Amino acid sequence: MLLLFGGLIYIAIEEGDRFLHHEGNFTVVQGEPFAMFCQFMSDNLHHPLTTLLIQIIAVLLMVRLFGYLFNYIGQPGVIGEIVAGIVLGPSVLGALFPDAFQFLFPPDSLTNLELLSQVGLILFMFVIGMELDFSVLKNKINETLVISHAGILVPFFLGILSSYWIYEEYASSQTPFLPFALFIGISMSITAFPVLARIIQERNMTKTPLGTLAIASAANDDVTAWCLLAVVIAISKAGSFASALYSVGLAVVYIAIMFLxxxxxxxxxxxxxxNQEAINKTFVAFILLILIISSCITEVIGIHALFGAFMAGVVMPSNIGFRKVMMEKVEDISLVFFLPLFFAFTGLRTEIGLINSLELWLVCLLLVTVAVAGKLGGCAVAARLVGESWKDSLTVGTLMNTRGLMELVALNIGYEMGVLPPSIFVILVIMALVTTFMTTPLLHLVERFFVHREERLSLKRKLILCFGRPESGRNLLSIYYLLFGQKLKKEHLITAHYTVGTDLNPLNAEYYAQESFALVNQRAKELDIQVDNRYRVTDKLVQEMIHFVRKERPDMLLLGAGSHYRPDTSGTTPGAILWLSLFRDKIDEVLEQVKCPVAVFVNRHYREGAMISLVLGGMIDTFLLFYLEGILAAGHSVRLFLFDTDDDEFRLKIRELMEKYPGLISPVGFTKADDLITEDKDGLLIMSHLSYTKLAEEEEVLSKLSSLLVIRRNKSNGNK
Structure with a gap:
């Protein structure tokens, strides 16, 4: 077959020789084959598509690298991504490696990069609109209105005031005063709602009144600022306020149609x-069509396509299932692929070298000071006036001072319109970076400043339980109730759950938190116990747990483990246990790093109400008597495994306990590990961590034991 068709093709080509007399009309490139191949490769390398693909590769690599580095030092990854864009621009790459910069970003290729970045921004603003939850705005509506409006008006006024000292020297030759002053004012007023929401989530503040107040204020600020920006754009394009009334009027009609x-x-x-997990492609296309039409309309009437994208997201159905599916389809490609291109394009416009005089650096200092004083100061004072403490007021002000990506979006709009000169644009980009970068350190500073001035809210015992699966949280709460009984109602009980991962948006985080705490909250309601739920998304599970426990300084930490385990012979501690559970080999690290008493529950089909057994290996285990007495006080019968010892003090303590709770204690002597095996497979065996460590080598015995509660006493003083 191959020979047949190969022969026919050869004959057809040979017959083509009759057309040789036409070749004189064409220029035939001749030369060395390798040189021709190199020229061919060079032409392909400089093709617009190849250039764009190389730019995308470089941008994505740099953004991931800097995002990781900034996350590592405790800063939001978005700051690293913005810095990556500046590094790729003329400020760093262009200054240090001009040839590489010219190869990577030739001037005639920037149009393609700009258009792609604008598409990414449209998708991003659509996601931001969908993340906006109007039900949050209804909570503390009066307080949030005061704080958010103060966060707009105060910095806006200070921004316009500062433009008096800047305009004549740096912008008078390029733009009229009115649009310039308005853009300086709006750049002072913007809050980066996505960055703020993620900081609150990372600091475990989502469920707290302070976190709710900050999120609601930021959401209100976001809506107000973008509506105000739309008016500023209309005025800037029209040239006067009177001319802008037409655009503003059309914008009002547009908003009314979108909502009504x-x-x-x-x-x-x-x-x-x-209730559908999947949405068909036709409907997705319909939603995206609404997004594009909305963006197109706002661009045509003069208030920018991004406002239309934001409004399209806002009017999406509030059903969490619908938004979750739509956001999953749009958010990843927007955040991971398109937004880095926007950072790179912003970096190409940001030339730090333009700030080449002392006067310009003083202008930079002035605008940073005005931005911080206006936003942080305005929101903090407003929060204090509505009744918040100074600590909470400063925390809200610090969070609202975060600008990040949203600021860059507004600045790029001003730059494209010719309202912001290049030098002022660079200064405002620096201001956006500084105010975002300072958020986390300032929050730590506020917390440390007030920690010595705050009194403990109560003398309650603080207990923490950390769980993975929802049913595990329910079981751990039952274990605490077994140990403390009715006293648990008077304690401060914290239930903590971690989702391992990164970049979980606040809407999904809220949904996952509700699902995770459903069973433990149900059990708490059954026991009439108040619990304080703490939820956090992290990719550093053990470090986060250790940091959380050290910060809270609880009186006890309770962890859950699975039923399978084996001795860890590779560790430095003899007999250390490797738990194959949610935390796997992580529990030993937690035990090593925290000082409070730690209990580990190994669940092997434990049933509430089944037989409770407790192992006492001598005086070294007498700290367990505190927990034993709590169990006995609740009326539970206990089988007490007693190691044969000649210690009179130990025997006296046991005798006194048996006299205090007659008929509830069944003493059983034991001399070897096999004696601890019972028929009660659904019961619970309580022992010290030291006793368990000694049993670690008896793997066959351990596998036959019932559910276990292993308690490690306080490392700081040796006793509970």
Whole structure:
């Protein structure tokens, strides 16, 4: 077959020789084959598509690298991504390696990069609109209105005031005063809602009144600022306030249609998909079409396409299932692929070398000071006026001072319109980076400043339980109730759950938190116990747990482990245990790093109400008597395994306990590990960590024991 068709092809080509007389009309490139190949490769390398692909590769690599580095030092990854864009621009790469910069970003290739970055911003603003939860705005509505409006008006006023000292020297030759002053004012007023929400989530503040107040204020600020930005853009494009009234009027009509017509329609559509995990491609195309039409309309009427994308996200159905599916489809490609291109394009516009005089650096210092004083100071004072403490007020002000990506979006709009000169644009980019970078250190500073001035809210015992699976949390709460009984109602009980991962958006985090705490909250309600739920997303599980425990300084920490384990012979501690559970080999690290008493529950089909056994290996285990007495006080019978010892003090303590709780203690002597094996497979065996360590080599015996509660006493003083 191959020979047949090969022969036919050869004959057809040979017959083509009759057209040789036409070749004189064309220029035939001749030369060395290798030289021709090199020229061919060079032409391909400089093709617009190849250039764009190389730019994307470089941008994605740098953004991931800097995002990781900034996360490592405790800063939001978005700051690292912004810095990566500046490093790729003329400020660093262009200054140090000009040839590489010219090869990577030739001037005629920037149009493609700009258009792609704008598409990414449209998708991003759509996601931001969907993340906005109007139900949050209803909570503490009066307080949030005061704080958010103070966070807009005070910095906006100070920004316009500062423009008097800047305009004549640096912007008078490029733009009229009105649009310049308005853009300086709006750049002082913006809060980066996504960055703020993630900082609150990382600091475990989502469920706290302070976290709710900050998120609601930021959401209100976000809506107000973007509406104000739309008006500023309209005025800037029209040239005067009177001319801008037409654009503003059309914008009001557009917003009314989106809320009164489009939103009710989408709400009905969303109800159809409320319980569906998958949405068909036709409907996704319909939603994206609404997004593009909305963006196009706002661009045409003069208030920028990004505002239309934001409004399209806001009017999406509020059903969490619908939004979750849509956000998963759009968010990853927006955040991971398109936004880095925007950072790179912003970096190409940011040339730090333009700030080449002392006067410009003083202008930079002035604008940073105005931004911090206006936003942080305005929000903090407003929060104090509505009744918050100074600590909470300063915390809210610090969080609202975060600008990040949202600031860059507004600045790029001003730069594209020619309102912001290059030098002022660079200064405002630096201001955005500084105010975002300072958020985390300032929060730590506020916390440390007030920690010595705060009194403990009560003398309650603080107990923490950390769980993975929801049913594990329920079981751990039952174990605490077994140990402390009715006293647990008077204690401060914290239930902590961690989701391992990164970049979980606040909407999904809220949903996962509700699902994770459902069973433990149900059990707490049954026992009439108040619990303080703490939820956090992290990719450093053990470090986060250790930091959390050290910060809270609890009186006890309770962890859950699975039923399978084996001795860890590779560790430095003889007999250390490797738990194959949620925390796997992590529990030993927690035990090593925290000083409070730690209990580990190894669940092997434990049933509440089954037989309770406790092992006492001598005086070294007498700290367990505190927990034993709590169990006995609740009326539970206990089988007490007593190691044969000649210690009179130990025997006296046991005798006194048996006299105090007659009929509830069944003493059983034991001399070897086999004696601890019982028929009660659904019971619970309590022992000290030291006793368990000694049993670690008896792997066959350990596998036959019932559920275990292993308690490690306080490392700091040796006794509980």
């Amino acid at each position: 017509v489009v939103r009710p329609f989408l709400k009905k559509v969303g109800e159809v998909y409320a």
